[in-house]
Amino acid sequence: MTELTQDASELTIKEFQEGIHEGKIEGYRCTNCGHQQIDIMEFCPVCHSAKLEKVEFSHFGSVVTYTIQLVAPEQFMNEVPYAWAIIQLDDGPKITGWIPFISRPEDLPIGQRVVFKKSYLPGIVFEKGKTGD
Numbered sequence: 001m002t003e004l005t006q007d008a009s010e011l012t013i014k015e016f017q018e019g020i021h022e023g024k025i026e027g028y029r030c031t032n033c034g035h036q037q038i039d040i041m042e043f044c045p046v047c048h049s050a051k052l053e054k055v056e057f058s059h060f061g062s063v064v065t066y067t068i069q070l071v072a073p074e075q076f077m078n079e080v081p082y083a084w085a086i087i088q089l090d091d092g093p094k095i096t097g098w099i100p101f102i103s104r105p106e107d108l109p110i111g112q113r114v115v116f117k118k119s120y121l122p123g124i125v126f127e128k129g130k131t132g133d
């Protein structure tokens, strides 16, 4: 690991991660067609407009799909088992995050309401939320 190879895209990921640690899910919205995504974009992939704005997305969403991880990379070692999930944000795009303490499919039905949790942990952490939140 070296600082010397850092390029602009890595800095952007760093910015995004800093936002996450501050409790914000930031991304981009095309003001022309409304397309939204987390990843930085220069042009909208849908309508090719360059009219993009930085936005902060909802902290609430629903589980679209997930896999349960029983064996984890080093930085998640204390968190297993957990679900590595695709979450549809209420007012935003689908994003990939993880939900601690999920060991069986019964623990996390598809469509489960989840809420983004500000955390010092790497990645985007969600926890099960109350219905209607």
Ligand SMILES: [Zn+2]
Residues within 6 Å of the ligand: 030, 031, 032, 033, 034, 035, 044, 045, 046, 047, 048, 049
């Ligand atoms: Zn667009």
